[in-house]
Each structure stands twice: as structure tokens, then as C-alpha cells.
Amino acid sequence: MTIKDIGPEPQSFDLEKATLENSNYRAVAWSGKYLQLTLMSIPAGEDIGLEAHPETDQFLRLDAGRGRVQMGRTKDQLDFDREVEDGWAIFVPAGTWHNVTNIGDEPLQLYAVYAPVHHAPGKVHETAADAERDEDSGDDEPPSWSVQPVRQPSDKHA
Template sequence: MTNNEMKLKDYGPHPFAVDLNQAAIKNVNYRTTLWTGDHFQVTLMAIPPNGGDIGMEIHHGNDQFIYLVEGVGHVQMGKDREKLTIDKDITPGEAIIIPDNTWHNVINVGDQVMKCYSIYSPVKHEHGVTESTKEEAIIQEGELEGSEE
């Protein structure tokens, strides 16, 4: 099965092989879980252009890895929400590594949808989650950790 034929759904916890870049490009949802196992999870994200973002948040109990496939982003991170130590533009092929208990936001600063994939360890979202927009994600999962959003 090619990635064009592949349905974007949660294939975990079964063995699975995929071109993550192509799966991320194919994804049109804000968040789609692609694989959920016992110890980590892969999600695909499509962030709207011109200022769409993940939202400033902090995870307690999760490390996160984000790889940018398409678009132009900007990342802000730090242990103190009022004193962020990373403030950097990112382009396709670059990764963001977010340790546990680190404030972070990723903003789409371009004029096209930003496509990326994210790995959480341990698992962050319920198996099979698909959220078409950030607003839907907040309705389904609640406010972003540490924010009023």
C-alpha cells in the first residue's frame, strides 16, 4: 500500500511502516493520531497559516519531538513562561525537542498550512484521536496544559 492509498488513522499498537513525511503532507486535520503504543505516540498536525499555532502550553509527564515537513514556523520555549530561552524560526527538515515541564508554542508564520509530525513519550492523546481544528481539540481534550486556552 502506498501512502496515497493509506488511510490516516491510528495503527497502534501493531507493527507499522510508513513514510512519515508523506503522511504528514497528506494530513489535513489539526491533529491525527497515526500510531499509539504503550510507551510513545506519533501524531500528524496541520497548523493553519498566518499565525495559527499550537498555543503556549506545558506538558507534565511528556517529552515531545516535532519535525517540520512543510511551511515556515516559529518556536518559543523555556522552563519559565515569562523568560523563554528559545525564540527561533524553523523550516522544513528541522526538529523541535521539548523536554518535560517546558513551556512551548509553535506558530505558523507562513502563508501556507504548516505540516509536521510529533512524537510524544509517554502517550499524550487517546488512541484514535482526530481533531479537525485547534478549537475542536480544546473541546475534546480540554484547555491546553498550563494555559487558559
Template sequence: MKKEKIEMKDYGAAPFAVDLKAAAEQNENYRTTLWTGDHFQVTLMAIPPRGGDIGMEIHHGNDQFIYLVDGVGHVQMGKDKDKLTVDRKIYPGEAIVVPDNTWHNVINAGDTVMKCYSIYSPVKHDHGVTETTKEDAIDQEGPLEGTGE
């Protein structure tokens, strides 16, 4: 079966059905918002190989779910930035659940681009955000939450 080509855009709050794995595989941007509703948001991410990461950060007011589609990741998390309680590799088909007010970082531990999708509740990013690189994301949205980076 041939996979459909998915247009990389934010489909807003309209009813929407999509193969999220295929969308994540097709995404080439660091972050692309795919669907932004009133109560949650779906983003796609492509993290560069050999140590690319999202950066150690903390969200205030958002829970986050990250599902790894392709590549090998390394996740670190904890309520205290200096005492991380989760420190492990993740593989395709595995998920990361980041509760509100939890420090976290996801690092690409492999030699290929790591592809994932992320669900934020409530909405975290502006509707229609497309960021080609982590640096582009920081330029558009400011420093990572909880850091001066």
C-alpha cells in the same frame, strides 16, 4: 515514484512502517493520531497559515519531538513562561525537542498550512484522536495544559 495514499487513522500498537513525511503532507486535520503504542505516540499536525498555532502550553510527564515537514514555523520555549530561552524560526527538515515541564508554542509564520509530525513519550492523546481544528482539540481534550485556554 508515486507516493502511496495513507489512510488517516491510528494504527494502534501493531507493527507499522510508513513514510512519515508523506503522511504529514497528506494530513489535513489539526491533529491526527497515527500510531499509539504502550510507550510513545506519533501524531500528525496541520497548523493554519498566518499565525495559527498550537498555543502556549506545558506538558507534565511527556517529552515531545516535533519535525517540520512543510511551511515555516516560529518556536518559543522555556522553563519559565515569562522567560522563554528559545525563540526562532524553523524550516522543513528541522526539529523541535520539548523536554517535560517546558512551556512551548509553535506558530505558523507562513502563508501556507504548516505540516509536521510529533512524537510524544509517553503517550499523550487517546488512541484514535482526530481533531479538525485547534478549537475542536480544546473541545475534545479540554484546555491547553497549564492554561485556562
């Protein structure tokens, strides 16, 4: 199932099917004016990467696999530590350091909702390295029509 990000237009699709069929590290499925949906697949033994989004709240839901979520106020104090699996939700408040690690034997299939919009519409990253390269080069910026905080501090990565 291929989802085409049509921007801030009405959209409907089988989210669970799209999430389970996604094999990319991250694929932007829908970009609205205020929030965005991405599909993610994290290979066994890998993680999303420790990061914090100063002005972005996140909601993540697992549709397959087993993971470990860690969160905290600083990158050195991740005092929230839980195992999660299919059906679990993760809520990441803006500014919170967080990471999700695949602790299972199969890909960790999940989707993430960002508010405000965080990535370029329709952007697909096959691997985490591709995502990092695009972020470093500035090739993964929110669209000009999305509503962004007045002051947009940079994300933090460990």
C-alpha cells in the same frame, strides 16, 4: 493517505507523505505502549498554543512551511526563540512551556512524537478548538494499556 491507528502493533507507512497530506489540526497516527505519533497541520498565522506537559517529552519535525518556536521554563519567560522550516526538528523537554507559530503563507505540516502516550488512539481533531474541547471534556485521554507516569499532573495551557 489515511493512517489507521492500530495501537501497539507493528506499523509502517510513508511518514512524510502522510504528514504532507494531513489537513487536520491533529491526527493520532500510531499509539504504542510508551510513545505516540501525531500528524499536525497549522494554518498560516495560527499556532499550536502555549502549553507545558509536565511528564511528557516531545519531538516535532517540520515537513513543510515556516514557523517560530518559543520555549522556556515559565509561560512568561520564553527565552528560546528560533525560526524553523522544512526539515527542522524541535525537542521539547517535559515541563517546558512551548509554542509553535506558523509564520509562513502555507500550512505548517509537522509530526509530533510524545513519550509517554498523550492522546486517545486514532483521535482526530479537525481544528485547535476541537482539540481544546476534547481536552476540557476528558474525551482525549491516553489508553489504559499505555504506560503512564505514576503521578500524572495536568497539562498547563496559557
